[in-house]
Each structure stands twice: as C-alpha cells, then as structure tokens.
Amino acid sequence: MSAIRRAIGTYVAAIALTGSAAAQSGSPETRLGEEGFESPAATLEQTDWLIGQWSGTGIGGAPAMESWLPPSGGTMVGTFVQETAEGAIQFTEHLYLMEEDDTLVLRLKHFNADLTGWEEKDGMLTFRLLAIEPCAAYFHALTLRCADADMPGEGLVAAVRMKSEPEIEELVFRFGRLRPD
Secondary structure (H helix, E strand, O other), rough: OHHHHHHHHHHHHHHHOOOOOOOOOOOOOOOOOOOOOOOOHHHHHHHHHEEEEEEEEEEHHHHEEEOOOOOOOOOEEEEEEEEOOOOOOEEEEEEEEEEEEEEEEEEEEEOOOOOOOOOOOOOEEEEEEEEEEOOEEEEEEEEEOOOOOOOOOEEEEEEEEEEEOOEEEEEEEEEEEEOOO
C-alpha cells in the first residue's frame, strides 16, 4: 500500500472517529467538474484574500496551519502543516497557486515529517479551477474560501474531497488569521 493510500486511510478514519476537522454540515464544501470542463478566466489578484498565515484545528482535532505568500512570478506559494495531538509534525504540503492559460491551477506535494515525499519524485496533485468568486476559489475536489464573504481576511475554509464515490468524504479545515503578538 502506498504512503498516500495509508495516509488517506488514516484521514478517513479520523473523519469517522472525530468529526472535528472533517465535520459534514449539510452540503459538501467541494465541487466536481464534469469531464472535460473548461476553467474560467482568473488571475492571482482575485485570490489576494488568501495571503497571510492561518491557524486552526486539523485532523483528529490536532492543530493545523496554512500560509500563503504574495504572488511572485505568476505564482503564490503556500504551505500547510498538520500536527499530531502531541505537537509534532504529522505531514506538510507545499502548494503552488499559479496563473496558467488565463486561469488558475493549484498544484501540491505532500511530505512526511522526515521530508520524504508521498508523490513520485516528479509527481504532484493538480487541481483545476471550476469557479472564482470575490472570496472563494473552487477547484475540482478542492475549495479555498473566506469563512465569511463579508469579512475577508478573518477566516479561511479549506476543503479537499478524499473520495467521490459512493459517498462524499471531505477533510474540512476552518482557520482563523494568525496575528503577530
């Protein structure tokens, strides 16, 4: 069994056991595009509400953090850190939100705590844009949106679909802005 499958199995178990970061509250957070869907025109400027550091509760109720840097060369670089209940790193993600072909695409790679990768050396997960709104970016199976569209910068919801059939299973993270002391 690959590291990705083991990790996903762990996350799905965490969903079933805790319901905290993965709580389903009615309709799913993520969306799926029809086969061959066209991504809408979009720019990084439309996602400037993401810039900053975010902190919240992650898998199994353990702390999680996400950070996004301002655009550089047509790319916003992000990181995600999932801690264990004891405060150690469980895994991290390195994210690129990129302008490509007049739209946005999000690419990411996962890493274990010892920095070994989940994906193959040159492999990555790619999420194509489905819809862009003033305070939300919906990618195929991944959502990044403001917790409250009327208060950008106060909260972030990040969700990823783990399995699309037969039931929707998502990891949903709710973050608050991390403010300097």
